[in-house]
Amino acid sequence: MADSKISVEQVRHVARLARLELSAADETALQANLSEILQYIDQLNRLDTSAVAPTAQVGEAGTPMRDDVIANRPDPEAMLANAPARAGHLFKVPRIIE
Amino acid sequence: MSDNAYEAIIGLEVHTHLMTRSKLFCGCSAGFGAGPNENVCPVCMGMPGVLPVLNRHAVELAIRAGLAAHCEIAPESIFDRKSYFYPDLPKGYQISQYELPLCKGGYIELPAHSEGAEPRRIRLTRIHMEEDAGKNIHESGASLVDFNRSGVPLVEIVSEPDIRSADEAGAYLRELRSILRYIEASDGKMEEGGLRCDVNVSVRKRGAAEFGVKTEIKNLNSFRFVEKAIEHEVARQIDILEAGGRIAQETHLWDPVREVTRPMRSKEFANDYRYFPEPDLPPLRVPPDLVEAIKTAMPELPADQRARFVRELGLTAYEAAVLTQDRDLGAYFETMLAAGLKNHRTAANWVMTEVLRVVNEAARPLADAAPLAIESGELLKLVETGAISLNAAKTAFAAMCKSGKGADATVAELGLAQVSDEGAIAAACDQVIAAEAAKVAEYRGGRDKLFGFFVGQVMKAMGGKGNPKVVNEILKRKLSG
């Protein structure tokens, strides 16, 4: 599994999913960069983890929970303060075509 | 028709709101009816640097739903990020559960509508928790976004492909809604988006072992649309196969105006959600004693109530199924019986005809449209004791719906009480016999059929209020004598 390498097509695919527009130079740089990250994972994969349970998170306690109470008061003006465009108390975005 | 050579394989994914006061990960109100973007905060708006904190009550309601559907409750489940871009999803991902959902397996049992029929079990794959998105309003030139629903707790209930027809899908949805209402996890109001459904449909030659290629129909928001969309999609797929074609694996949208499904414009990478564990939420740990406590506090479920109505009250399977479609209806029926009614099936039929009629006509909830259940019970009690006729009870009921008055007061006010007094009835009979001497002679000469005529005359003489049973008895005695 050594020398994982990401193709330029994979870079473009991921960029498109993330809605990123990349120049050719960006693509080359990211291809190298992402490949290095994967190679680091390869390095980790050399460790014997057969005795370790699959772990998504570290920490013993489960997620903390809150009581079901309404703690926020309506303040649409504050919420819309940084909106680039609005219509009344609604956010305005370019029309979505389905 | 070649349709019978095929069978449909249907699985449903149902999304329903959980009835919490606040949202899933923040303290905003989850209620309906607020002005645009009033119930929002930095957490449910996806502002940088915020952290979600899980609503305990939402977890409890999801566990309740899981237990009601006979699921296994995972002692540890995790939340994942489901990534896609859409303006109503401010974080760019939805917090959902993917690999390790809260509830696994389970089943929904569909009521048997005929005697002796085996109830059908539709197996579940899973029930998981997730947050709702906001709402887009499309205008010419722009789309407007309201985030009030963003972060409202949902469960998604995923069935195995065990459903075989549009009717069965409808029965499954009705039973599921009924269960969710009984356990007060969801009000199941489709019109407010409280219950939404995606449908997976494929067809195969009857007896074939392998499934055909399936299509998905998205975002159906009424039971009727689900049934119609399935009927249409099954017919469409059979037509394609019969013509030698192949089914494309694609997502369809239901067009409720033209009543057809049409393929969604395929969005590139539409299904590349790149799920990964939500780093902001440690695993959800559910202690066994919490599950036990929820189990202990669980109300009676529709299936149990149905079985009890049949076993203890002597209702038919069909009557029991109708009365348990809705928690309020079942409760109404039981409260009526508390008036001391002996004839349970008369009470059941009263609910199914008179009460359901006014509810449907008024298009309002039972509690608003119908008189108090105990007053309905008192009214039927008057029928049982012979104080009024069943027809008079119906007249009184209609008046009670409008006036809100009780049974006794209404019967007295409208003068509906039956005359059972033997003296009064005997006098009316004597009067009729004296006036109809010729017919009496014919009757006594053997024309038995005339009996009905005499009953009619006596009732007429008594203004329709004679107790038919007593009238019959006295009349028979006098005519034969």
Ligand SMILES: [Zn+2]
């Ligand atoms: Zn919020």
